[in-house]
Amino acid sequence: MSENADPADIFRQESAELLELLEQALLDLERSPGDRDLINTAFRALHTIKGSGAMFGFDQVAAFTHEFESAFDRVRKGEAAPDRELIAIALNAKDFIRSQIERPEEADAVIGVCILADLRKLVAAAGVGSPPEVAPARPAEGTSEPSTWRLRFRFDKDVLVNGANPLLLIDELRSLGECRATVDCARVPALDEIEPDACYLDWDVLFTTEHPRSVIDDVFLFVLDEMELKVEPVAAGETAAPAAPTSDAPSTPVHAEPAAGASEASAKRAGAKETSTIRVPAERLDEMMDRVGELVIAQARLTQLAAAGGGAMGVAEEIERLTSALRDAMMGIRMVPFGSLFGRFRRLVHDLSRDLGKEIDLTTAGEDTELDKTMIERLADPLVHVIRNAADHGLEEPEARAKAGKPKAGRISLVARHAGAEVLISVGDDGRGLDAKRIRAKAEEGGLIAPNAVLSDAELHQLLFHPGFSTAKTVSAVSGRGVGLDVVKRTTEGMRGSVDVTTEPGQGTQITLRLPLTLAIIEGLLVRVAGARYVVPLTAVEECVELSAADDSRSKERSFLNIRGDLVPFLRLRELFDEPGEPDAHQKVVIVTAADTRVGLVVDQIIGSHQTVIKSLSKLHADVPSFSGATILGDGAVALILDVPHLIALGQAREMRIKASAPEFA
Amino acid sequence: MSDVEPSLRQVLMLGLAGEVFALDARQVREILDPVPVTRVPGAQSFVSSVLNVRGKVIPLADLRVRFGMPPASITPDSRFIVLEIDLAGEPTTIGIVADKVYEVTELDAATLEKAPPIGMRWQPEFIAAIAKWKDEFIIVPNMKQILN
Numbered sequence: 001m002s003e004n005a006d007p008a009d010i011f012r013q014e015s016a017e018l019l020e021l022l023e024q025a026l027l028d029l030e031r032s033p034g035d036r037d038l039i040n041t042a043f044r045a046l047h048t049i050k051g052s053g054a055m056f057g058f059d060q061v062a063a064f065t066h067e068f069e070s071a072f073d074r075v076r077k078g079e080a081a082p083d084r085e086l087i088a089i090a091l092n093a094k095d096f097i098r099s100q101i102e103r104p105e106e107a108d109a110v111i112g113v114c115i116l117a118d119l120r121k122l123v124a125a126a127g128v129g130s131p132p133e134v135a136p137a138r139p140a141e142g143t144s145e146p147s148t149w150r151l152r153f154r155f156d157k158d159v160l161v162n163g164a165n166p167l168l169l170i171d172e173l174r175s176l177g178e179c180r181a182t183v184d185c186a187r188v189p190a191l192d193e194i195e196p197d198a199c200y201l202d203w204d205v206l207f208t209t210e211h212p213r214s215v216i217d218d219v220f221l222f223v224l225d226e227m228e229l230k231v232e233p234v235a236a237g238e239t240a241a242p243a244a245p246t247s248d249a250p251s252t253p254v255h256a257e258p259a260a261g262a263s264e265a266s267a268k269r270a271g272a273k274e275t276s277t278i279r280v281p282a283e284r285l286d287e288m289m290d291r292v293g294e295l296v297i298a299q300a301r302l303t304q305l306a307a308a309g310g311g312a313m314g315v316a317e318e319i320e321r322l323t324s325a326l327r328d329a330m331m332g333i334r335m336v337p338f339g340s341l342f343g344r345f346r347r348l349v350h351d352l353s354r355d356l357g358k359e360i361d362l363t364t365a366g367e368d369t370e371l372d373k374t375m376i377e378r379l380a381d382p383l384v385h386v387i388r389n390a391a392d393h394g395l396e397e398p399e400a401r402a403k404a405g406k407p408k409a410g411r412i413s414l415v416a417r418h419a420g421a422e423v424l425i426s427v428g429d430d431g432r433g434l435d436a437k438r439i440r441a442k443a444e445e446g447g448l449i450a451p452n453a454v455l456s457d458a459e460l461h462q463l464l465f466h467p468g469f470s471t472a473k474t475v476s477a478v479s480g481r482g483v484g485l486d487v488v489k490r491t492t493e494g495m496r497g498s499v500d501v502t503t504e505p506g507q508g509t510q511i512t513l514r515l516p517l518t519l520a521i522i523e524g525l526l527v528r529v530a531g532a533r534y535v536v537p538l539t540a541v542e543e544c545v546e547l548s549a550a551d552d553s554r555s556k557e558r559s560f561l562n563i564r565g566d567l568v569p570f571l572r573l574r575e576l577f578d579e580p581g582e583p584d585a586h587q588k589v590v591i592v593t594a595a596d597t598r599v600g601l602v603v604d605q606i607i608g609s610h611q612t613v614i615k616s617l618s619k620l621h622a623d624v625p626s627f628s629g630a631t632i633l634g635d636g637a638v639a640l641i642l643d644v645p646h647l648i649a650l651g652q653a654r655e656m657r658i659k660a661s662a663p664e665f666a
Numbered sequence: 667m668s669d670v671e672p673s674l675r676q677v678l679m680l681g682l683a684g685e686v687f688a689l690d691a692r693q694v695r696e697i698l699d700p701v702p703v704t705r706v707p708g709a710q711s712f713v714s715s716v717l718n719v720r721g722k723v724i725p726l727a728d729l730r731v732r733f734g735m736p737p738a739s740i741t742p743d744s745r746f747i748v749l750e751i752d753l754a755g756e757p758t759t760i761g762i763v764a765d766k767v768y769e770v771t772e773l774d775a776a777t778l779e780k781a782p783p784i785g786m787r788w789q790p791e792f793i794a795a796i797a798k799w800k801d802e803f804i805i806v807p808n809m810k811q812i813l814n
Contacts, residue, residue: 294721532705577707615723617706618758620713620813624706630716630723638704638718 011056012101013279018045019098020343023091027346030087042090043069043076047221049097061100064112068093071119077214080123088354089118091347146177146210148234154187154202156226161197164223170203172219177209206234282373285334292323292330293521293613299323300611300634327521331372338416338425339367341376345387345414352391358398359409360391366416371423375495375515379425382488386427386511387412389485394431394509404506406430422497422539423517428510434503436460442469453656458597461501465489488513493645496522496537496628498594524612524631524641527590528605530579533639535612535631536601540592540644544606547587559654561589561600569651570600576626576650592644599651601642612641675773679804680747680764683735686804688797689747691770693809695759698746712812717761719748726761732812733788738765751809760813773797778806 025042029035046069054062072090074080082090093115100107151173155166173179184202188194209215213231220229299319306316342364353360371379395401395410402408413428436457443449443463463469467486488511492499497515516522516539524535525544543563547570551561560567568591574583589600612631617624628643676691696719703715703726712731716723726746730737743766750759781793794808 290721297721579707617716617723618725618760619753619756620725620727620758620760621706621709621716623710624708626708627706630704632718632721632723636718637702638716638723640704640706640716 008056008058011052011058014052015049015061015101016098018049019094021045022049022094023347024343026082026087026090026094027350029082030084030350033082039076039082043072044221046072053101058101060104060107060109061097064093064100064116065097067116068097068119071116071123074123086119086122089115089122091350093119146208147213148206148208149213149216150230150232150234151205151207151216152202152230153205153220154228155199155223157195157198157200159223159226160199162226164226166199166201166203169219169223170205173205173207173216176211176215176219177207179208180206280333285373289330289334292327295323296327296521296611296613297632297634301636304634331517331521334372334374335370336373336376337367338369338371338376339364341380341383342367342414342416344380345383348384348387349391349412352388356391358391358395360395361409361411362414363411364414369416369418369423371416371515372517378491378495379513379515382491382513383414383425383427385485385488386513387414390427390429390431390509390511394429396432400432418517419514423515424512425515426510426512428508430508433505433507434461434464434501434509435505439463458501461503464501465499496539496644498645522612522614524610525590526607526610526633526639527588527601527603528607529573529577529603530581530583532577532579533607533633533637534573534603535610535639535641536590536592537612537641537644538609540594542591542593542598545589545591545600547589547602552587563591563598563600566598568598568600569654570602571647571651571654572602574602574604592648594645594648597648597652599648601647610639614641675775676770677773677806678747678770679768679799680745681766681768682729682764683733683738685733685735686768686799686802687729687764688773688799688804688806689749689809690806693749693751695748695750697767698748698761700740700744700746700763713760717746719759719761722759724748724759724761726763727813728763729807729812730763732792741765749809751813753810753813758813771799773799773806 022042022045025038025045029038029042032038046065050062050065050069053059053065068090075082075086080086096107096112096115100112155164159166170179170181182204184204185200187202188200194200207216216229216231217224220227299316302312303316303320306312345364346362349360349362352358390412391410395412396404396406398408401410411430413426415424415426415428417424439460440449440455443460443466444451446469448463448466448469449455465485465488469485489499492513492515495515497513500512500514501509502512503509516537523538525538525541527534527536545561545563547561559570559572561570562568570589572583573579583602584604587602587604588606589602590606591598591600593599610631610633614629615631616629617627621627625646626643627640628646629641630638631641633639677688678691678694678697680687680689698719701717703717705715706713706725709715709725712729713725713727715726717726718724728737729735740763745764745767746761747764747767748759748761750757752758777798778795779797781790781796786793788805791811792808793805795806797804797806
């Protein structure tokens with residue numbers, strides 16, 4: 001981070017995180033309304049936004065958040081229950097804060113006023129019928145009669161270093177009632193052992209106030225993790241000078257109710273501290289990735305030289321080990337867990353459920369699965385489309401579900417997991433499943449396929465991803481316009497991934513995105529076609545077979561291989577790439593696969609596996625569809641990387657043509 | 667120098683199929699001895715290959731194709747000239763092939779003339795100007811048009 005970063009930017013960044021936290025807490029709260037931890041988390045997030053908002057000059061944000069906080073305080077005090085309606089308003093309020101921070105010109109103050117009015121109405125209605133100003137008299141919480149408390153608190157030694165100021169806290173107490181404070185200096189060490197920035201003092205305060213007990217916790221809200229606080233009620237006549245702190249008089253437990261939540265949260269935070277994080281601008285990572293990429297290439301050259309010369313082999317191996325470790329570490333830095341993305345979808349599903357009038361349960365698994373950061377960002381939009389589709393088209397109306405004997409709440413599951421060098425992200429629903437007949441009818445109507453064309457289920461499902469294709473009978477606000485799924489396909493393929501669909505009529509549909517772990521370096525299979533070398537991404541390679549002389553000669557008219565009973569179309573890369581001359585005697589076929597479709601690529605030689613650092617091709621080659629990029633080989637030459645989905649599409653087109661011209665063949 | 671004498675422009679002179687071309691020296695990044703290149707099947711014929719320049723994969727353009735000159739093979743005099751050109755708002759590094767590189771020199775802007783619309787073998791939009799240098803006519807190509 002540059003040293004002259006705009007403080008307002010820091011606030012924006014921090015508040016974005018806090019708002020996310022708030023949103024998660026609110027959504028969780030909807031499911032478990034009684035959870036005090038969640039209420040406290042939400043409250044804390046609000047409080048921090050308010051505080052730092054005021055500090056960085058976001059006065060409107062601070063003012064609105066303050067009102068929001070006051071209303072929400074009634075929830076915290078247990079005077080209003082966080083029901084569905086309240087959560088919905090609170091989420092709106094959170095959105096409003098976000099727009100106030102990010103796009104202040106769009107955040108109309110009137111909206112804020114309305115949201116607050118709704119919020120106040122709700123918490124008032126949900127409460128015991130008294131306006132928030134007059135807190136209901138609950139003996140345990142405090143009364144409007146003055147009551148006296150004895151507070152003993154002891155701070156951690158490094159509380160000052162962390163920015164808290166005990167004197168200010170006592171001043172704050174003083175503003176709430178009468179205070180008599182005595183200091184206990186028992187912990188102060190000998191002069192030569194004193195660390196000037198450590199706090200050695202303990203306090204004993206007699207505090208008389210008309211406010212309820214909870215104000216005490218409010219004062220210490222942000223230092224509770226770093227202190228011990230004992231609060232005990234003192235009977236009216238007993239306001240003598242505080243006893244010497246040596247007394248071991250029985251006292252109420254250290255942690256009052258709100259403090260319990262706080263301490264648990266603090267335990268979590270302590271755990272988080274151990275794996276401290278640092279923000280690094282993405283460009284720096286990209287730059288470092290480039291350097292590591294170059295190192296990998298240089299190392300490959302070194303290995304080649306050492307193998308030829310002999311002497312340096314040991315050094316070359318050592319450097320190889322270091323390089324690959326460095327590469328893995330570098331990749332690791334770029335990885336972020338999927339959970340960061342899942343969070344957003346909870347809100348989406350919440351809103352979809354409301355808009356569509358369908359009850360939806362979202363289950364997620366594999367939040368820890370890690371994926372390259374840039375990929376996670378690019379995946380957000382496509383996944384929104386898939387989830388919308390699942391909610392709108394996949395899940396039936398409540399009545400239809402009841403008729404089918406399914407539980408009232410539809411289920412959408414979001415799962416991320418590793419499978420080899422790929423990451424699979426599945427969005428599943430337990431809805432009606434895809435209607436193959438309707439897809440076919442629509443495709444024929446739209447001229448996408450010839451009437452009565454023979455298509456496998458997988459091929460039929462792929463039609464869903466065609467631009468403008470939609471089987472929805474009506475267009476809703478949510479989906480049905482036929483834009484969306486094609487975005488999913490395009491984005492996934494842009495990252496060298498693929499999309500699979502599995503469906504069971506009446507049981508549901510599952511859409512799975514298969515993605516490589518990273519965009520920067522892949523394992524490749526190096527092949528030779530005539531004099532040129534090409535890289536096939538290894539994740540797409542299923543197997544390699546020899547092209548038999550019989551297949552070779554027969555294939556003049558039909559280019560099909562028989563792979564264990566399946567007919568697999570094949571492409572001769574020599575022909576495709578216009579290489580003149582005769583092919584090698586023993587040609588090989590690399591069977592590649594994407595989205596359950598296989599195509600064979602005929603090459604002259606398979607050289608071996610190759611660690612491929614991907615370089616993009618320039619704009620001048622943007623019109624060349626067969627290649628997705630290039631890489632630099634150990635000898636410094638450039639090899640092109642084959643674009644497997646494109647080649648498969650070519651193979652399929654050829655297959656379709658052959659099937660169309662010879663129907664009996666299928 | 668062009669700061670002092672705005673009428674003079676620094677250019678790199680290169681030979682191609684018997685003609686002399688002048689490239690704006692500010693565009694030139696480096697001049698390389700020929701290295702093996704990789705053909706890109708399916709690419710347009712004037713950018714038929716790519717090469718590795720310091721870890722970057724850049725396209726190699728052949729001006730001969732654009733100017734309808736006969737193809738020629740690489741000779742000991744051949745050079746690859748690496749240029750940085752703004753293509754559609756994006757700085758793009760490309761290489762071009764030259765039969766021979768002469769020198770960096772100054773062209774007097776006063777000697778620049780617009781290409782005559784008729785009487786030329788070449789497409790006029792590929793030529794930014796015709797200039798005179800040592801009693802010879804030289805071509806200042808319009809690289810943006812050529813690569814478009």
